[in-house]
Amino acid sequence: MKFKVAILGTGNVAWHLAPALEEAGHTVTEVYGRDLSKVQQVTKRLYTTEAKTDLDFSDSEAEIFILAVSDQAISELADEVILPEDGILVHTSGAVSLDILGYSSASYTGIFYPLQTFSKDREINFEDVPFLLESEDGTTLQKLKKLAKSLSPMQYILKSKDRMALHIAAVFASNFSNHMLRLAEEIMARKGLDYEMLKPLIIETISKSLELGAKKAQTGPAIRSDFNTLDAHYQFLNYNAQVAEIYRLISQDIIDSY
């Protein structure tokens, strides 16, 4: 089943999702954004798509309208967008409830949340993207499931409340673990040490954690309650009070968790 889809947004999700939809055989009828040059950066990646800077979609041929914008922008765009009759309005956020689309003109609303980290500099294989879906309307949910299935083998139906918990877990698993690597990079750079030395450790850590579970995989001074080392590390980090506090707090939480 092929759909006509409009994309509202020009960020990282829109950037990757729009071409993926085309590749799966759907038609991307329009891409909307306030900034025409940003819209054109996305439409350049597509075959024939209208670049739009206004929110009147009353004449659109699309059936599904995907709000792929920042969480803060969802509510305003949902309230202002004018959809054709029977148009389905969905957003792609992990954090925002379905209710937020309740004041829109859409007859049907839903969630189409791709659980992955998207950066423009990095290709995404949508087969590795679980889609988290929600709608109060059964027919809409079936359509979203078909759309997701055309992109990825992983589709899950999830209520907004559970989706928020999932999103928080994803922040820890992705954004925060990446920030731990960032802090490691900075400590190495500060001493002129080659970050390459750490890469085998990082790869083994994550592989092990996914295989054994993080609890069983933990090593290091905190789980050994090695307070001499913890104290020496904390002292070393005193050039940055916030990073030292992060060190202290995570170490304490590891100590408390075992």
Next chain:
Amino acid sequence: MKFKVAILGTGNVAWHLAPALEEAGHTVTEVYGRDLSKVQQVTKRLYTTEAKTDLDFSDSEAEIFILAVSDQAISELADEVILPEDGILVHTSGAVSLDILGYSSASYTGIFYPLQTFSKDREINFEDVPFLLESEDGTTLQKLKKLAKSLSPMQYILKSKDRMALHIAAVFASNFSNHMLRLAEEIMARKGLDYEMLKPLIIETISKSLELGAKKAQTGPAIRSDFNTLDAHYQFLNYNAQVAEIYRLISQDIIDSY
């Protein structure tokens, strides 16, 4: 060049290092530990090795004595061990200075630090283990380099001060990133959600971070300064004040870093 090596310790490093040394053609002459049953768990993995529970190595044929024990135990064991003349005493810690071996009876001392995360439940390929080496004696350093080279293509010579910085970076990159996955597992379990959903995200996050660098790879609500989402997540976590504070502090550090 093949060595005769004694291993002092029965922990995760000794567990993996002793068989790897044998496989590389060296002879593990003795394994020492206070607890004979733990010693025997290690010697069971080896061909012909003496299980020792006393520290008198004066008659040992070994040339290199590897203290693979917890950081707290290094100093006591180094002071008590009796080595044959010209025996080289090294420890395997990332955090402890070379000086700590200065009061031992050893003629030569050094560091033989394998930069990797070791758990008994997980096989280690030593080709993925960088060895960080140090000694004040040139001949000793050459021997440690040969020993390391027989196990891994990655050997680096590093002063104790830089090794400590490297170790702190490794704690962030490995122990702390793993703890972020642990917290994610717990949030999922709390809501009865399947942790499998997060695995593609985790794999993509780390692959991306290693390819682009963590700074460029960062995504999520903190880097977007999305305070609505940050606040909602913080509220959600109020069942565990310490985890909520970890969320707040790392988010703040991400905001401050960009």
